[in-house]
Amino acid sequence: xxxxxxxxxxxxxxxxxxxxxxxxxxxxxxxxxxxxxxxxxxxxxxxxxxxxxxxxxxxxxxxxxxxxxxxxxxxxxxxxxxxxxxxxxxxxxxxxxxxxxxxxxxxxxxxxxxxxxxxxxxxxxxxxxxxxxxxxxxxxxxxxxxxxxxxxxxxxxxxxxxxxxxxxxxxxxxxxxxxxxxxxxxxxxxxxxxxxxxxxxxxxxxxxxxxxxxxxxxxxxxxxxxxxxxxxxxxxxxxxxxxxxxxxxxxxxxxxxxxxxxxxxxxxxxxxxxxxxxxxxxxxxxxxxxxxxxxxxxxxxxxxxxxxxxxxxxxxxxxxxxxxxxxxxxxxxxxxxxxxxxxxxxxxxxxx
Amino acid sequence: xxxxxxxxxxxxxxxxxxxxxxxxxxxxxxxxxxxxxxxxxxxxxxxxxxxxxxxxxxxxxxxxxxxxxxxxxxxxxxxxxxxxxxxxxxxxxxxxxxxxxxxxxxxxxxxxxxxxxxxxxxxxxxxxxxxxxxxxxxxxxxxxxxxxxxxxxxxxxxxxxxxxxxxxxxxxxxxxxxxxxxxxxxxxxxxxxxxxxxxxxxxxxxxxxxxxxxxxxxxxxxxxxxxxxxxxxxxxxxxxxxxxxxxxxxxxxxxxxxxxxxxxxxxxxxxxxxxxxxxxxxxxxxxxxxxxxxxxxxxxxxxxxxxxxxxxxxxxxxxxxxxxxxxxxxxxxxxxxxxxxxxxxxxxxxxx
Numbered sequence: 001x002x003x004x005x006x007x008x009x010x011x012x013x014x015x016x017x018x019x020x021x022x023x024x025x026x027x028x029x030x031x032x033x034x035x036x037x038x039x040x041x042x043x044x045x046x047x048x049x050x051x052x053x054x055x056x057x058x059x060x061x062x063x064x065x066x067x068x069x070x071x072x073x074x075x076x077x078x079x080x081x082x083x084x085x086x087x088x089x090x091x092x093x094x095x096x097x098x099x100x101x102x103x104x105x106x107x108x109x110x111x112x113x114x115x116x117x118x119x120x121x122x123x124x125x126x127x128x129x130x131x132x133x134x135x136x137x138x139x140x141x142x143x144x145x146x147x148x149x150x151x152x153x154x155x156x157x158x159x160x161x162x163x164x165x166x167x168x169x170x171x172x173x174x175x176x177x178x179x180x181x182x183x184x185x186x187x188x189x190x191x192x193x194x195x196x197x198x199x200x201x202x203x204x205x206x207x208x209x210x211x212x213x214x215x216x217x218x219x220x221x222x223x224x225x226x227x228x229x230x231x232x233x234x235x236x237x238x239x240x241x242x243x244x245x246x247x248x249x250x251x252x253x254x255x256x257x258x259x260x261x262x263x264x265x266x267x268x269x270x271x272x273x274x275x276x277x278x279x280x281x282x283x284x285x286x287x288x289x290x291x292x293x294x295x296x297x298x299x300x301x302x303x304x305x306x307x308x309x310x311x312x313x314x315x316x317x318x319x320x321x322x323x324x325x326x327x328x329x330x331x332x333x334x335x336x337x338x339x340x341x342x343x344x345x346x347x348x349x350x351x352x
Numbered sequence: 353x354x355x356x357x358x359x360x361x362x363x364x365x366x367x368x369x370x371x372x373x374x375x376x377x378x379x380x381x382x383x384x385x386x387x388x389x390x391x392x393x394x395x396x397x398x399x400x401x402x403x404x405x406x407x408x409x410x411x412x413x414x415x416x417x418x419x420x421x422x423x424x425x426x427x428x429x430x431x432x433x434x435x436x437x438x439x440x441x442x443x444x445x446x447x448x449x450x451x452x453x454x455x456x457x458x459x460x461x462x463x464x465x466x467x468x469x470x471x472x473x474x475x476x477x478x479x480x481x482x483x484x485x486x487x488x489x490x491x492x493x494x495x496x497x498x499x500x501x502x503x504x505x506x507x508x509x510x511x512x513x514x515x516x517x518x519x520x521x522x523x524x525x526x527x528x529x530x531x532x533x534x535x536x537x538x539x540x541x542x543x544x545x546x547x548x549x550x551x552x553x554x555x556x557x558x559x560x561x562x563x564x565x566x567x568x569x570x571x572x573x574x575x576x577x578x579x580x581x582x583x584x585x586x587x588x589x590x591x592x593x594x595x596x597x598x599x600x601x602x603x604x605x606x607x608x609x610x611x612x613x614x615x616x617x618x619x620x621x622x623x624x625x626x627x628x629x630x631x632x633x634x635x636x637x638x639x640x641x642x643x644x645x646x647x648x649x650x651x652x653x654x655x656x657x658x659x660x661x662x663x664x665x666x667x668x669x670x671x672x673x674x675x676x677x678x679x680x681x682x683x684x685x686x687x688x689x690x691x692x693x694x695x696x697x698x699x700x701x702x703x704x
Contacts, residue, residue: 265630265691269629271628272621272624278617
């Protein structure tokens, strides 16, 4: 397998899906470090390479990661890194690293490990839909396997030790990506987001930390990693996200009852522009694809599945567009390539 | 003939046309008053009715106005008046009048007379395209005919006397409606408009005085009515409009050469929104129809003629929408009816 083999297929976190889904994808990651060794931020390049080599050996033996595929960051181009970041396989931070840092992933992308990001190990499980429980089972198995061969930096009082104090304890971050166009259209998104922040959750955009929620995509995750068990953290997040999902569904029902023509107009315009634009900027595209997705979920747009829209969300990002043509593109060229990709994907769809 | 007979057909000023036309329509009007009688603003209601009766008799005999059709403003509903205003058959001012004011028009709408607007008589000739010379011939014939039976208020020194001093002299206002999307897209519309104003022309929007140029439609007319012959006024306007037309054509050519994808995008988006919107506000609709019109003229939009777009411009106005359904509509209902009318008209068109 090579990186190019990923180009033609949907990313795991937004893979093909059918039927309405407020929760588009779920993700869990665990931060782990090796006892007695400098954390990546302190280790020199040579030490990082040595640590990476030893970790590759252990990861290569973990059955749950097989068949696995390895990407050495030192061997990637800037476009490769954008591409991996857009698939949520590597973080913004890992995308800036080179020698001594790498990604080891199961070929299906659903289970992966970032080596020498901020921590020695960042285990990550992700899937489309709302499946935090299953992801926990998988990542916990990978973690236990690794713990059998590695000596983790661990404190009996604090738990797992990590480079950033906000991760100390469980080292766990569970998150879901929720698509909330109904709450946005009904002007209730702000109080909902504020409420989530108030009870200690983090709410971010499509690309995680520091990004805006374009396309009505909200990443909701736990902030607290200390003093609670993994199960408690995950179950509470699940419970709250269930409530958000109910709010969103109610908002959509109210919209369809009280302002149907407004919703039809919102979806219709997006469909019309996506079908006919020749230049599409990235953020505008996300907004329009959000409306298209709502249209598919409400049965207004036929001939297209939610998964097709998800796929477009991933594949119209800069790195994906450039990987697809196999060369770098200027921002203007990307906007044209994005419009072409969208028009092609939407061609067989129709609006009711 | 009744007012309702006009509903199903295109207005004269924007009637069916084929091929690109920067100048969409032309119009000439003459202000005339009767000697020895109070102007409409000073005459009481009874005097206005008496004057109107005598004018109806004379107008009824003018051959060039036959077959003619008469609309007594007192017998019209607010919707009727909007409808007539939108067809440019009556002015904003006449639309506010009732008893003693009327419209006498040739059934083809191309020649008409407003009775007791600001002046006793406002003769008006209009046609699609750029035909000021022919309009002058027609309106001059009507004027001469009427002058044979009526005694006009006339000063040997000043010329024709009118209610507003800005019309004294020839009483003539010649105007063209120019569609200038190229100059707008290339950001040169402002200097062009400023230049026109500087040389003494008036530049207004689609609905004349006090209206904005929505949909890139600019009404260009003479300001001066005194001290020059009708021919000089008309020829100068023709000459300047010819220059504007050249500027617009050059702008379009430059756009297609240098920024073709921008133009394709502009037209495509408008086509997409017009084909799929369920709610269309009036001004937005004019802007989108302007882009559609450009698309038809550039050959990007097939299955539709420029005249079809012109017709939509007229028929999606509030009065027309309401006349078409035969009842009053709320603003929200109008925006929905407008979207329905546009979708229906554009259904058989396609984009290249």
